[in-house]
Amino acid sequence: MSTxxxxxxxxxxxxxxxxxxxxxxxxxxxxxxxxVSPSEKxxxxxxxxxxxxxxxxIERIEKQLNKIIEVVKVNMLDKNxxxxxxxxxxxxxxxxxxxxxxxxxxxxxxxxIVDISIRTITLEISADPLDIDRFVETMKNYGIKELFxxxxxxxxxxxxxxxxx
Amino acid sequence: xNEGLKGTEIVVKCLKEENxxxxxxxxxxxxxxxxxxxxxETDVRNILVRHEQGAVHxxxxxxxxxxxxxxxxxxxxxxxTNLITGLLNATMDSIPLxxxxxxxxxxxxxxxxxxxxxTFGITMPITKHNFLVKSTDxxxxxxxxAFKIANTGRKGAVVIDLPNDVQxxxxxxxxxxxxxxAGYNPNIVPNPLQLKRIAQKLIEAERPLILAGGGIIHxxxxxxxxxxxxxxGAGVATTLMGKGAIPENHxxxxxxxxxxxxxxxxxxxxSCDALLVIGCRFSDRTTGWGLESFAPxxxxxxxxxxxxxxxxxxxxxxxxxxDASLVIRNLIKFIKKYEDVKKETNIWRKRVNQLHGMCxxxxxxxxxxxxxxxxxxxxxxxxxxxxxxxxxxxxGQNQMFAxxxxxxxxPRQFISSGGLGTMGFGFPAAIGAKVAKPDNQxxxxxxxxxFLMVCQELATAVAEDIPVVVAVLNNSFLGMVRQWQExxxxxxxxxxxLGTIPDFVKLAESxxxxxxxxENVGDVEKALKNAFDSGVVSVLDFKIESETNILxxxxxxxxxxxxxxxxxxxxx
Ligand SMILES: Cc1ncc(C[n+]2csc(CCOP(=O)(O)OP(=O)(O)O)c2C)c(N)n1
Ligand SMILES: [Mg+2]
Numbered sequence: 156m157s158t159x160x161x162x163x164x165x166x167x168x169x170x171x172x173x174x175x176x177x178x179x180x181x182x183x184x185x186x187x188x189x190x191v192s193p194s195e196k197x198x199x200x201x202x203x204x205x206x207x208x209x210x211x212x213i214e215r216i217e218k219q220l221n222k223i224i225e226v227v228k229v230n231m232l233d234k235n236x237x238x239x240x241x242x243x244x245x246x247x248x249x250x251x252x253x254x255x256x257x258x259x260x261x262x263x264x265x266x267x268i269v270d271i272s273i274r275t276i277t278l279e280i281s282a283d284p285l286d287i288d289r290f291v292e293t294m295k296n297y298g299i300k301e302l303f304x305x306x307x308x309x310x311x312x313x314x315x316x317x318x319x320x
Numbered sequence: 321x322n323e324g325l326k327g328t329e330i331v332v333k334c335l336k337e338e339n340x341x342x343x344x345x346x347x348x349x350x351x352x353x354x355x356x357x358x359x360x361e362t363d364v365r366n367i368l369v370r371h372e373q374g375a376v377h378x379x380x381x382x383x384x385x386x387x388x389x390x391x392x393x394x395x396x397x398x399x400x401t402n403l404i405t406g407l408l409n410a411t412m413d414s415i416p417l418x419x420x421x422x423x424x425x426x427x428x429x430x431x432x433x434x435x436x437x438x439t440f441g442i443t444m445p446i447t448k449h450n451f452l453v454k455s456t457d458x459x460x461x462x463x464x465x466a467f468k469i470a471n472t473g474r475k476g477a478v479v480i481d482l483p484n485d486v487q488x489x490x491x492x493x494x495x496x497x498x499x500x501x502a503g504y505n506p507n508i509v510p511n512p513l514q515l516k517r518i519a520q521k522l523i524e525a526e527r528p529l530i531l532a533g534g535g536i537i538h539x540x541x542x543x544x545x546x547x548x549x550x551x552x553g554a555g556v557a558t559t560l561m562g563k564g565a566i567p568e569n570h571x572x573x574x575x576x577x578x579x580x581x582x583x584x585x586x587x588x589x590x591s592c593d594a595l596l597v598i599g600c601r602f603s604d605r606t607t608g609w610g611l612e613s614f615a616p617x618x619x620x621x622x623x624x625x626x627x628x629x630x631x632x633x634x635x636x637x638x639x640x641x642x643d644a645s646l647v648i649r650n651l652i653k654f655i656k657k658y659e660d661v662k663k664e665t666n667i668w669r670k671r672v673n674q675l676h677g678m679c680x681x682x683x684x685x686x687x688x689x690x691x692x693x694x695x696x697x698x699x700x701x702x703x704x705x706x707x708x709x710x711x712x713x714x715x716g717q718n719q720m721f722a723x724x725x726x727x728x729x730x731p732r733q734f735i736s737s738g739g740l741g742t743m744g745f746g747f748p749a750a751i752g753a754k755v756a757k758p759d760n761q762x763x764x765x766x767x768x769x770x771f772l773m774v775c776q777e778l779a780t781a782v783a784e785d786i787p788v789v790v791a792v793l794n795n796s797f798l799g800m801v802r803q804w805q806e807x808x809x810x811x812x813x814x815x816x817x818l819g820t821i822p823d824f825v826k827l828a829e830s831x832x833x834x835x836x837x838x839e840n841v842g843d844v845e846k847a848l849k850n851a852f853d854s855g856v857v858s859v860l861d862f863k864i865e866s867e868t869n870i871l872x873x874x875x876x877x878x879x880x881x882x883x884x885x886x887x888x889x890x891x892x
Contacts, residue, residue, distance in 0.1 A: 166502060169452065174444055181445050199502075211631065218628035224449045224469065227503040 158187075159213045160232040160239060160309045161204040164194060166225040174223055175202065184208075184216055188241075188306035199227060203308045205284075236312050241284040242305040244269070245291065248298040249276040257297055264290045275300055324492035327456045327482070328357035331420070333494075334463040335364050340391050342367055342382065342755050344375040348395020349435060350422025353487040367755065367784050370776040372399050374748040376406025376419060377774070381749025383415050384735045385710055386756040387540065389471045393420040397435030400481075401442065405742055407477045408446040412739025413561060414538060416471035418463075418478050425485040426454055439481045448476030453483070456491035465499040473506025474626040475538060508625060510642030510650060518596075518621050518638050519654035525594030525619070527668045528554035531577065531606075534561025534738065535599015535625060541645035542731040545598075546570065548648050551655050554596070555672035557585040559606045561738045562599070564728040569680070571673045578606040579874045580720040583889045584675035586874070589615050590881045598623045599644040602633040603739065608880035623647045678890045683725050690841045694718070694793050694870075697862050698725035700844040701763065701791065709761040710735060710753045714746040714770030716800035718793045720870045722765040744773030750788040751781055761852060762788040769798045769818055771859075778831040781857035789851045789858045795866050796820055803869045807884075808876065828859035837861045 165171050172191060179186050187205040194201040206216060213231070220229045232239075249257050254276065261268060261278050264286070270277035280290055284307050291302065325333065331354060335343070344367050347355045358366050369375040372394040379390030390410075394403050400421040410417040424433040440452040449469045451462045459482075466478040522528055530552075536545055542565050549556045549572045556566045557574045566573050574585040586608075589595065595618040600606065602622075607614055611634055620636040622629075623644065630639035640647060684699065698721055705711070711726055712735040713719040719736055728734040735753060737745040750764040764771075771792050781788060793799075798816040805813050828835030834854035838847045838861065851858035871885030878884075 169454075170440060170444065173441070177445055211635070215628070215632060218630075222626070222628055224501055224504045 156207050156209055157213075158205060158207050158234070159216075160234065160237065160307065161206065161216070161220070162230040162232055162309060163202040163204065163220060163226055164196070164228040165200055165202055165223075166227060167198050167200055168225050171223075171225040172202075174225065175220070178219055178223065182215075182219060184212075190306040190308050192308065203306070205307050230311070232309050232311055236314060237309045238312060239283050239307060239309040240281055241287050241307045242279070242281045243287045243291065244277065244279055244303040245294060245299060246275050246277045246301040247294050248274060248300055250274065253297060257294075260293055264293075266290065324490045325494065326357075326490050327459055327487040328354050330456070330459045330491070330494065331463065331482075331487070332357055332361060332364055334460055335391070337464075338389065338467045340364060340389070343391045343393055344369055344378040344382070344752065345393035346370075346372050346375055346395070346399060348397075348399045348422060350396035350424060350484050351393065351399070353484065354393065354420070354422070354482070368780065369748070370779050371774070372402035373406055373744065374751070374774055374777040374780060376403045376417070377409070377742075377745050377748035378752035378755070379417050379419070380406060380410045380415050380745075381712060381735055381752030382756045383410070383417055383752075384749070385732055385753035387538075387732065388756070389416040389418055389467055390752060391418050391420070393422075395422040395435070396424055396439070397437045400437050400439040404442065404446065405740070407443055407479065409737055409740040409742045409745060410477040411447055413534060413737065414475045415477070416475040418466050418470050418480065421479060421481050423452070423481045423483040426483045427485070429483065439479065443479045446477075447479050448474075450479040450481070452481040453486050456486050456489040457493040459486065459491065460493065461495040461499055464495055465501065468499055469504065473504075473508070506625065507627070507641055508643035508646060510623070510640050510647050512650070514638065514640050515647070515650050516654060518640060519651050521619050521621065521638065522552055522594055522596060522651070523655060523658050525552075527591065527593040528552050529588055529592035529595050529618070530554045530556045531589070531595060531597040531600055532556055532558045532562040532565040533598065533600025534559065535644045536562060536565040536648075537599075537731040539599065539625075539644035540731070541648050542566065544645060544648040544652065548652050548655070551652060553666070553669040553672075555588055555592075555668075555675075557581070557588065559600050559603070559738070560723055560736055563723060563734040563736070564731040567729045568727045569729060571676050572669075573676055574672065575679055576723050577880070579608060580723065580870060582679055582724070583872050583883050583886050584679055584891055586880045586883060588672070588675070590617070590879075592618045594619045594621065596621045596623070597636075598647060599625070601626075601629045607634065608874045608882070609877050610879040613879055675891060682888065682890065683727070692839060692841050692844070692862060692864055693868060694721040694864055695725055696841055697791065697793065697844055697864075698722060698765065701765070701848065702727050704845060704848045705761055705763065708759075709733065709763065710750075710757060712736065712746040712750040712753060712762070712764045714764065714766045715741045715743045716767045716770060716798065717795070717803060717868070717870045718765050718767040718770070718799070720800070721793065724870070726765070743767070743770040747771060747774050747788075747790055748777050750790070751777060751786050754786045754788050764788060764790045766790050766792045767799060768792055768794045768796065768824070771824075772822070775827060778828065778833050778857055778859070782832045787854070787856050787858070789848070789860065791860045792824055792862060793864055794824065794861050795864050795868065797866050799868075800870075802867075806867065806869065824859050824861040832856065834858035835861065837863065839863045
């Protein structure tokens with residue numbers, strides 16, 4: 156079992172999101188997150204899907220996605236050669252005693268403070284989803300009041316070919 | 321507003337451009353505009369069915385018999401929902417079909433208006449694709465796109481949901497030429513390198529077997545398949561959908577495999593050393609269970625037009641995407657070069673011929689006893705029908721008796737609901753087939769339960785003068801379910817006894833159809849003759865024993881070669 160990031164370029168037609176998510180549920184495929192956003196191409200959106208499965212299952216998902224008429228391109232992204240990001244907004248309980256400590260941890264995770272009230276601090280972090288998992292785990296010690304994550308989006312890195320040699 | 325063509329004019333114009341001459345349909349409020357357009361139309365004829373399920377199955381049968389896209393239409397709400405079974409039926413068997421559904425006006429969509437149904441949402445998972453047309457400007461593009469999707473690549477049903485106002489509004493937009501989709505370009509040309517590797521393996525094989533699926537029939541590749549089998553000395557087994565892909569009286573034909581297939585064909589699967597599977601999706605009714613040991617000694621080669629079928633149910637050694645006809649033609653090209661191929665398969669070829677001969681003998685010789693059995697009836701049908709006859713089936717024992725005993729010699733002449741197993745398919749499908757092929761004899765091998773689900777279409781066949789023959793194998797039971805109850809559930813016949821209701825002869829006569837009851841073996845042929853001579857749709861009520869079984873079969877959980885009820889098989 157491994158985690159797979161799938162980036163899908165899809166035509167903006169009414170119902171195309173339903174068609175994709177319907178395919179996943181109908182074929183018993185688990186997805187961890189699905190995000191949709193505009194793409195650089197007019198009339199097309201990009202969906203980023205995170206799923207897990209063995210090699211055969213992942214291959215099956217790729218083929219089923221390709222079968223959908225509105226799907227223009229399916230990219231199976233490799234974690235090691237892609238930039239992967241998730242955005243998290245998190246409201247944590249903070250009082251006089253531990254406020255400084257929380258801010259210190261937030262800084263260590265390169266998280267921004269976006270709001271402070273007497274009883275809470277609201278933090279923002281954009282990072283690799285695994286880093287966010289660790290951040291959230293740490294913050295649980297102080298008590299999390301609310302948590303929002305946007306889901307993963309990813310882009311491949313352009314690896315320059317080495318010349319000569 | 322009054323410029324250009326009205327939506328309904330666009331529909332008819334597109335249908336003509338797609339060369340559609342018949343629509344099977346049933347009107348309603350949301351479809352009055354389109355029906356109004358057809359009122360004086362002579363090139364595109366509406367065949368008025370008596371239930372929308374009849375329309376979609378008839379369009380399906382029309383497509384199977386002709387290879388052209390079948391077209392049906394139904395009104396919004398209940399009309400559209402009545403199409404559901406047939407849409408999935410067509411999609412599961414990869415049949416090209418376009419269904420137009422009426423819809424409430426665009427302004428009313430989402431308000432739970434009278435006869436509003438979310439047809440787009442409901443039909444999404446059961447069609448190859450579907451459209452909701454929100455503007456008349458998009459109508460011609462949509463219709464042409466729908467026909468392209470339905471009848472290219474892996475074929476299937478496409479729904480076009482047509483709001484009332486979109487039908488009535490006018491538009492100057494008219495799409496000429498082919499519709500292109502950025503994300504739809506079915507790859508039908510097989511990879512030459514992979515083809516070469518496969519050809520090599522087939523040449524090396526000593527015991528080659530071809531498993532032919534419906535894809536071969538869809539691709540019109542039957543003639544080439546026969547050639548390939550002859551070059552290789554390969555036995556040819558078929559799925560239910562592949563019946564007719566090779567003439568079943570050909571010495572290399574082994575008949576149908578699977579749960580209700582022939583013992584010989586099933587055994588050959590597990591003893592071949594190369595299995596070439598073309599246009600088949602390895603359904604569980606074909607493979608049985610225990611898939612780890614399916615064709616254990618064979619190099620498995622799987623060619624299909626739909627890449628998502630490759631390695632889906634059964635992992636294979638050589639997957640190949642492509643149109644069956646192109647795959648087979650190219651394989652022949654490679655293999656033709658090797659003259660000595662045939663010699664190496666001599667022993668195997670003999671075994672194939674021997675099995676073919678034994679089954680043929682069993683399935684064609686006259687029974688000694690003079691009981692009226694499904695075997696005798698179908699054997700008589702075999703002899704009675706001419707070579708262009710089309711046989712459809714319902715679902716249940718009747719279907720499997722037909723699959724076993726009806727010897728199909730040409731493609732598109734055995735029409736049966738495979739993937740969905742839809743009772744009530746055969747009769748409307750026969751009507752559709754007869755409309756497509758008016759000069760061919762068309763006969764539905766039916767069960768009493770199945771026929772009763774759609775018998776109202778007798779009215780359609782009488783009114784529209786579509787003289788098909790329904791041969792009801794009347795066992796007064798939902799026979800196939802009863803058989804399972806007998807064999808696997810302690811004979812507890814719960815919910816399967818139909819009794820002798822109705823009187824099928826009187827039922828037929830009340831519609832103005834021909835009806836005849838047959839109780840003796842000696843009367844079968846005469847009854848068939850009477851029916852075909854009557855010139856009207858006919859119902860033959862064959863009274864057979866209630867507790868007959870169709871055997872052999874793979875019991876639930878059994879492997880492909882673990883059949884029960886093999887008593888009469890000589891080669892067991
Ligand atoms: C629409 C539908 N409902 C239920 C079934 C389940 N089923 C499969 S075979 C069968 C019995 C069919 O009875 P009949 O048409 O009399 O044929 P027989 O098996 O007796 O030849 C049933 C109920 C089905 N295939 N299709
Ligand atoms: Mg019956």
